[in-house]
Amino acid sequence: MEIIHSIFDFTPSQKTMVTIGTFDGVHIGHQKIIEKLVSEAKASNKKSVLLTFFPHPRMVLQKDVSIKLINTIDERAQHLEKLGLDYLIIHPFSREFSRLTALDFVRDILVNQLNISKLIIGYDHHFGKNREGNIEQLTEYSHLYDFTVEEIPAQDIDEVSVSSTKIRKALANGHLKTANNYLGYNFSLTGKVVNGKQLGGKIGFPTANIDIPEDYKLIPKTGVYIVKSIIDNTTIYGMMNIGNRPTVDGEHQTIEVHYFNFNQNLYGKELTIELLYYLRDEQKFDSVSGLISQLKKDEQNAMLFLKSYAKL
Known part of the structure; x- marks a missing residue:
């Protein structure tokens, strides 16, 4: 998969999906x-293209600094990249x-810039100024500019529609199993190991502090x-x-990982x-002794979980 950081840097010689x-x-x-998308593009000898935007449009249009992304x-x-795409275009989203x-979006971007032959979109897709574009307009423009449009219906799990919003809510509520089922993989955090107060080591549970x-x-x-x-x-x-860490100091939020049977120095490493x-x-x-007692129970419970996890 090739990553391109602007629509205008993409000049395909072949038709695209x-x-x-x-x-x-x-x-x-x-x-x-x-x-x-990938399957159909390969079958018809065309290139598969996913167009996404960063920053998130809400960060730009609503100055929504509170938005959190999965x-x-x-x-x-x-x-x-794991899904076999030919091209990922990450276009900078701006007010302009x-x-x-x-x-304009269909004619100038999809047709003239991306050389589109087919557009595959999810359920209830909107686009363009004030999100005025919808499936009806896309279908109308597709006849005008000679490409096809296909809308994928809502994907369901147990009759509950999957959405990024529902996954965010599940994670916020501690419903990790639900979130991971909806994602189809394990949610993860990636950061660098930084110096902490080394309190974990003093009580027998050394931790890597993640920034x-x-x-x-x-x-x-x-x-x-x-x-x-x-x-x-x-x-x-x-x-x-x-x-x-309310028992120890109750300071700002921290993310600390204690790895089992592991004593390697991780400072400065990036971990996922x-x-x-x-x-x-x-x-x-x-008391701190009450915390230590609970941590030992947590470790025992974790080991029980991992025994069954290893069999999956």
Whole structure:
């Protein structure tokens, strides 16, 4: 997959099949659209193109600094690459770009720039200035400019429509299993190991403190999670606390991972942490010894979970 950082840097010599959207999470509904796109493009000897935008349109148009995304833009690209696309175009979203009318977008971007032969879109797709474009307009313009349009119906799990919004809510509420089922993979956090107060080491549970630079990355519900990472090509399991460490100091939110049977120095390393299971809420204990006792129970519960997880 080739990544291109502007629509205007893309000059295809072949006809293309295109899908458009934010694709936050690259969840199973998104995957269905993309797999169809890739399969049809290969069968008809055309190039598959996914057009997405960054920053998220709401960050630009609504100055919505509170919006949190399931994936960073790099994580999104990594998930998309696994799906066999020929091209990923990450176009900078701006107010100027948002003023393109639906007609301008179809004619100037899809037809003249992307050389489109078919557009495959998800259910209830809108585009263009003030989101004025819809499936009816797309169908009308497709006849005018000689390309076809296909709308994929809502993807359901157990009769519940999958959406990025529902996944975000599941993560915020600690419903990790639901979120991972909807995603089709384990939600993850990626960040650099930074110096902490080394309090974990003093109580027998040394931790790697994770700093995530992207302020728009969604951090799930505070609490204790069972996690895994690949470190130096080896899968390492552990437990992670997201929270304010109320028993020790109650400071700003931290993300700390304790890896089982592992004592390597990780300072300065970038780690990706997959979240496997939500173990419990964060708690404030009456004493440090109460905290240590609970951490030992957490480790035992994690080991029980991992025994059955390893059999999957």
